[in-house]
Amino acid sequence: MRTEFRLSGSGGQGLLLAGIVLAEAAILEDKNAVQTQSYGPEARGGASKAEVVISAEDIDYPKATDPDYLLALTPESYKTYGALMGKGTIIVDASVPLSADIKARTLSVPILKTASEDLGKKVVANIVALGVLAGVSGIVGEKTLELAVKNRVPKGTEDLNISALRKGFELAARANA
Amino acid sequence: MRTEFRLSGSGGQGLLLAGIVLAEAAILEDKNAVQTQSYGPEARGGASKAEVVISAEDIDYPKATDPDYLLALTPESYKTYGALMGKGTIIVDASVPLSADIKARTLSVPILKTASEDLGKKVVANIVALGVLAGVSGIVGEKTLELAVKNRVPKGTEDLNISALRKGFELAARANA
Numbered sequence: 001m002r003t004e005f006r007l008s009g010s011g012g013q014g015l016l017l018a019g020i021v022l023a024e025a026a027i028l029e030d031k032n033a034v035q036t037q038s039y040g041p042e043a044r045g046g047a048s049k050a051e052v053v054i055s056a057e058d059i060d061y062p063k064a065t066d067p068d069y070l071l072a073l074t075p076e077s078y079k080t081y082g083a084l085m086g087k088g089t090i091i092v093d094a095s096v097p098l099s100a101d102i103k104a105r106t107l108s109v110p111i112l113k114t115a116s117e118d119l120g121k122k123v124v125a126n127i128v129a130l131g132v133l134a135g136v137s138g139i140v141g142e143k144t145l146e147l148a149v150k151n152r153v154p155k156g157t158e159d160l161n162i163s164a165l166r167k168g169f170e171l172a173a174r175a176n177a
Numbered sequence: 178m179r180t181e182f183r184l185s186g187s188g189g190q191g192l193l194l195a196g197i198v199l200a201e202a203a204i205l206e207d208k209n210a211v212q213t214q215s216y217g218p219e220a221r222g223g224a225s226k227a228e229v230v231i232s233a234e235d236i237d238y239p240k241a242t243d244p245d246y247l248l249a250l251t252p253e254s255y256k257t258y259g260a261l262m263g264k265g266t267i268i269v270d271a272s273v274p275l276s277a278d279i280k281a282r283t284l285s286v287p288i289l290k291t292a293s294e295d296l297g298k299k300v301v302a303n304i305v306a307l308g309v310l311a312g313v314s315g316i317v318g319e320k321t322l323e324l325a326v327k328n329r330v331p332k333g334t335e336d337l338n339i340s341a342l343r344k345g346f347e348l349a350a351r352a353n354a
Binding site: 016020023024027032033034035036063154 | 193197210211212215
């Protein structure tokens with residue numbers, strides 16, 4: 001009943017916001033959710049990690065211990081957190097070279113390229129990634145997520161971000177096929 | 178070495194942002210920080226709770242277990258979380274009636290009134306509160322916090338939010354005196 005997400009990449013990629021939106025979408029569907037952002041030596045090196053735990057029941061321990069889904073947008077985050085993956089699925093940006101040492105189920109998805117080329121704004125890569133995560137995991141519905149995105153993104157950027165979310169769901173449908 | 182903050186009030190008061198800014202200021206001063214936002218049945222009732230744990234060392238458990246500082250901006254959050262306070266200090270909005278049943282050290286501070294009347298914008302109550310928390314706790318310096326506020330608030334609102342932060346530090350100086 002408990003699903004754990006770890007979102008990793010570099011600072012400035014907006015993964016904290018993606019985590020907040022995912023958590024809020026979950027509660028719109030009457031689940032419980034905890035969103036955590038850790039800062040420390042690794043954050044100072046430009047790395048970023050946000051986690052979301054979603055459950056139909058109370059959440060005692062708020063951190064991901066054995067993530068069901070890892071998002072990795074950079075080679076560094078793929079190496080660091082990919083190596084820790086057991087049962088779960090890795091969603092890694094297609095720009096990142098895959099490693100034979102990382103054995104977990106892996107979907108390589110062009111998230112950064114879709115943001116910068118199809119949508120023309122690399123800053124929406126976080127919302128593209130959110131659509132991919134939601135589509136692959138099936139944790140929340142697309143309409144719910146649209147509502148949560150609209151609630152949280154800066155005013156005036158709603159349409160762009162909704163387009164980004166839809167692109168993410170499309171990428172997920174292709175990756176899952 | 179570990180300092181725990183719990184920020185509570187109602188949804189829409191921006192306490193998640195206040196928690197994020199506090200955590201970011203701490204890492205600018207080379208500390209470790211974890212920021213957590215829990216969503217669930219209570220969030221659906223309009224309540225909001227954000228937590229920040231700051232430490233010079235690694236943070237194993239990311240949630241507040243015995244908060245050093247509780248911020249409570251509503252009667253409901255004061256009653257719910259004030260009753261759980263042990264060693265720590267409660268910073269409660271001056272609009273909230275105090276209860277003799279809540280025994281922890283308590284500072285009653287006009288946070289909401291300062292935001293709506295002195296600054297003319299009740300939405301900056303979260304940043305006023307942040308200044309109060311930082312001033313009372315001494316956890317981060319005012320200049321560091323200014324930097325973190327500027328990094329995180331919406332563009333165009335920096336000056337208003339810096340004014341709010343300063344008002345918060347002034348309120349803290351008065352409350353501590």
